[in-house]
Amino acid sequence: MSAQESNNTSPENIPSSESAQHSQEQDRFYDAIDRERLANSLSSTQPIELEIGSGKGLYLIRTASENPDRTYIGMELATKYAREAQEKLDKGQITNAVFLACDAVAVLANDIPDNSVAAVHVYFPDPWWKSKHKKRRVLSDETIVNIERVLKLGGELHFWTDVLDYYEIAIPRIVELTKLQGPKYVPEPPALHAMDFRTHFERRTRLNGLPVYRSKFIRNT
Numbered sequence: 001m002s003a004q005e006s007n008n009t010s011p012e013n014i015p016s017s018e019s020a021q022h023s024q025e026q027d028r029f030y031d032a033i034d035r036e037r038l039a040n041s042l043s044s045t046q047p048i049e050l051e052i053g054s055g056k057g058l059y060l061i062r063t064a065s066e067n068p069d070r071t072y073i074g075m076e077l078a079t080k081y082a083r084e085a086q087e088k089l090d091k092g093q094i095t096n097a098v099f100l101a102c103d104a105v106a107v108l109a110n111d112i113p114d115n116s117v118a119a120v121h122v123y124f125p126d127p128w129w130k131s132k133h134k135k136r137r138v139l140s141d142e143t144i145v146n147i148e149r150v151l152k153l154g155g156e157l158h159f160w161t162d163v164l165d166y167y168e169i170a171i172p173r174i175v176e177l178t179k180l181q182g183p184k185y186v187p188e189p190p191a192l193h194a195m196d197f198r199t200h201f202e203r204r205t206r207l208n209g210l211p212v213y214r215s216k217f218i219r220n221t
């Protein structure tokens with residue numbers, strides 16, 4: 001069994017009733033506060049960046065504190081992770097980011113306007129190993145098309161994974177379905193300290209000596 005298959009924090013291990021419940025369009029926000037937070041963030045005049053599956057929030061918390069002139073929206077299916085990450089933002093008085101407890105696939109499809117965001121980040125999405133479950137992957141054809149739709153000219157898609165199979169399936173679909181330019185090479189910076197990784201899953205993967213497959217696409221037309 002690989003590291004990913006044994007990962008018991010993965011939502012593949014969240015009871016299916018929870019996943020099913022939140023995959024429905026009418027239930028894509030967990031409660032009104034998430035809808036309000038999204039509306040506030042989308043009204044920002046700063047460049048807006050989205051993260052699909054923000055997990056425990058390491059990437060957005062750090063990046064938002066370093067870039068106060070940008071607005072960040074983390075979308076996370078697991079309520080506990082989204083709420084704990086929001087608490088860290090609140091404690092740190094980081095006001096240019098929010099974490100929404102929501103189904104990011106449905107929110108992207110229904111609530112994010114065309115040409116509205118400067119970047120979409122998808123880091124270590126759940127692999128859904130079994131063939132019959134692969135259609136549940138967040139980077140589906142529908143999501144890929146929606147990512148291109150919401151990106152502004154010059155906007156970027158960042159997709160990293162430790163699952164070669166995911167990378168080898170998703171990259172050709174992005175190339176076939178969109179006019180996004182890529183995949184562009186993304187170098188791996190050295191980690192200067194124990195938390196010097198973009199996300200928790202990047203940290204786990206690299207500390208286990210496993211490769212990370214990274215890509216960047218740019219909307220040029």
Ligand SMILES: C[S@@+](CC[C@H](N)C(=O)[O-])C[C@H]1O[C@@H](n2cnc3c(N)ncnc32)[C@H](O)[C@@H]1O
Nearest residue numbers: 011053055076077078103104123124199200201
């Ligand atoms: C393997 S974890 C990676 C978390 C984080 N990006 C990282 O690299 O550490 C995948 C995350 O995606 C979330 N997720 C899966 N499907 C989702 C969906 N439809 N909407 C929002 N989040 C989702 C899971 O709950 C989980 O926290």
